[in-house]
Amino acid sequence: MTVDTLFSEITPSAPPRQSMARLRRVRWSGLAVWAVLLVLIIIPVVTFVVAAISPRLFHQGTSYFTLSNIATAFSGYTGRGIVDSLWVSTLVGVFAVSFATAIAWIVHRTNVYGRRVWSGAMWLLLLIPTWMMTLGWIDVLQPGELASALGVHSLFFYHMFFGASGIVFVLSSASLPFSYFVISVALRGLGSEFEDAARVHGASRWGAIRAVLPIIAPALLSAFAISFAEAMSDFGTAFTLGSSSHFPIATYTLFNAIYAFPANFPVAAVIAAVLILCTVPPVFLQSRVMRGRSYAVLGGRTRAVRRQEFSPFTRVLVTAALGVLMLIVLGLPILGAVTSSLTNTSSFVTPTGIHWTLQAFKDVFVSLPSYTSLGPPLWVSNQLGLVVATGTIILGFVLARRLAARTSGASQRVMDVFLLGSIAIPGIVLGVGYIFLYDQRFLTEHVINLYETMPLLMMGLIASSVPSQARLLTGPVAQIQSSLSEAARVHGASRWRAFGTTALPLLSRALVWAWLITFTKTLSELAIAQILYQPGREPASVVIQTYLGTNFASVGSAATVITLVEMLGVIGVVLLLFRLLTPAGWRRIGEVGTIS
């Protein structure tokens, strides 16, 4: 599940007119599209979940129907994991919405310094996976590391971090941008007349804010829902802190259930079903809220936002507060990883001082008996990123065209609901569903043996990315008026030339961003990679966990930094290429903000 869907929901979409000829083609292609979705998402998830109540169907037990696995899953360690996940996610939702509301208000409704910087920081925070953030914080808080160097007695915080507090903190930080972007959209569209009316009728400045908050209540609710769902489905933090935290949460107990000996797929399936039941409703709620009537305030007559003018002192103070907050949620974990990677000692501060070195960056590319070089895994991750991002964009675009079509046939409605639900399926569930299905004897012996192969990992990653990217692309696709390609056809362009000269340029920016988001997310993806990787061809995110698990902290930190730099580097290079290689008109589309 990613934040991408938020933007597709927010984007106002006017479905284009569509010719009957096209409708016929769409109907024919519909079967093929559904077949792909069946193989990628529906069959793996459904068969896995069915195993919870009918384990014998898949050679996982003796009963064709039993509820005993449900009882097992809700008791003991796994039961505690489910309960922990629920309250942790609720708390994360509350924290994320509270802080995001304050930040969004300050950035969009005041004259605080560096507004673009804060929005940019939110984007960066969005890109950083939770496992990376967790590792960064371990590097900060570990005794003798950065915090110690800064004179903070970090042992207390270090122990706290390996528990509920650490998980809530990291997940709240990671969920912050999700809430921020949802609330920002609501605040940007909210004219100043509501605050003016409150002030005119006697409300103080704070009273005016309190009067306006209920108007954006749908966005707040939506932000809470999406933050809750994100926290509930997160695997990175749970896996990275792992058993050290002695604080089980559902995604980790699910992982444990299948890696225990013997593997307990039926119990894992119950946990998976619980995760799906907990994440799907918030996503539907978010979608419903963002499409609902509550946003009637965002009309054409809404007056432009008037920013609150802080006094010079308050302006500096608020800017500093934002800076400190960003330093905590973003700066410190990155700094922790960077400083740890630049020292090759067991701790950052030694009795002889700090010894800066690039040794870890050299070591990370050397294969030793104790660990493998990062080079091949990073190459594997890049291959995965390339294939998965490209495959996702192609399939996502096909789905987006179907979703944006003017028809309101049953297939389209079902697909709409299905993709929305699929976004909410946690990666860990998808991954486990894949090994469960594609390791079934009837498939491996009689159809195709994809178990522990790169194609299976690619399929899993595409399956996890496609729903969100399809919905992300639906907005831009729906915004393109059909008359633009019709005009091209009428004026002599063939079907493909019409697409290449009209739709493609208009969609190019959205496609490039969708590709970049998928590529970077694939590069850092952990849940599916950890479960489905081909032995001997581990992706970087999996190998980095092994570095840290084998006490090569500096090498692990260096590898984390390299992965992060590569993610940002690819974004930079691709955007630069887009700028250099595309005609000026192509680049205007996203910038001017209109497609008409």
Added chain:
Amino acid sequence: MTQSLRQPSRVQITDLRKDYGTKVALSGVSLVVEPGTFTVLLGPSGSGKTTLLRCLAGIEQPTSGTITIADKVVAGPAGNVGPERRNLSMVFQDYALWPHLTVRRNIAFPLKSSTLSKVERASRVGDMLERVGIAHLADRYPNELSGGEQQRVALARALCAHVGLVLFDEPLSNLDADRRDQLRIEIATLTRDAGVTAVYITHDQSEAFALADRVGVLRNGELVQYTRPEKIYRHPKSAFVARFTGVAGEFPVTRVREVGEKRVEVQLPFAPHMFIEATKSENSPYDKDPHLFVRAAGVTLHAATSPEGASGVIRDVAYNGRGYEHVVEVGAKESLTKVYSADRFERGDCVKVLFDPVSCFVMNAQEEEV
């Protein structure tokens, strides 16, 4: 596909039908558009005019019937020719200018598939830019232009293609009144100068009459009348055509008596002691619920002291630049609107109303459902 020498196309539509599921959008439409003429298809929303135009363009495929453009069957039982191979161009209602292309490149687009050299293309685009008066905007992008300027670009693109048939899909509907009049004149002159066949759709009867050599009125997917604009105005085929092309008033008739081959005299409820002469409709009977349909041009106002005419009271008056348009109450509920007079009558004035038989028709008000 474009060609260097423009030959105006003849368009023939025969028994065209278009269904959307169970909804019939067009049914039994047949018409011929002669080469070099300007035809306007007029109709309210949902009448099928847009569908008809899109079928002509090849954007929609008809369910049955045939379309022939320049002696080539482009839609029929044998299949449909793609829009790009119909040798036509189109001005869209929303202009459909490509936002990532400059004005110059938008206009040059149709020439890409031509055999013209680069120099010839540039020259033709430059010429067209001059003709529509937007040469100074050549390097701008569509979103940097006003609505009127965008429409000029769309017109230039359509005419630059040098094709035999240009289609217009309500091109003026998004413009304000001033720009609409100005652009309507430019469309008329530029299109006629270009010598192409034009098919134009609109729901505005004044626009239709101002532009057309021939007007086709559509209702519920059927072509109910297709002839010269004067004939539609003077001899509407049905009450619907009369209403849609503009009437000042419509009154139930209490009595009818024939006074000639083309004339009748009628008695109206608000003037029971006088007979008003009117024209018999050529096509529509008046045997069930006869009504008198009065065009605005068929009414004149006189002082209350005039010995002739029906009595009325002025309820509203509006200055329109060259005279006054009045709303005249002629009965308990009946009134005449847009009654022109060079002299101003004040609200509440009693007047006499005289009817010109040429602009008054007697027809059944209720038509059989199409």
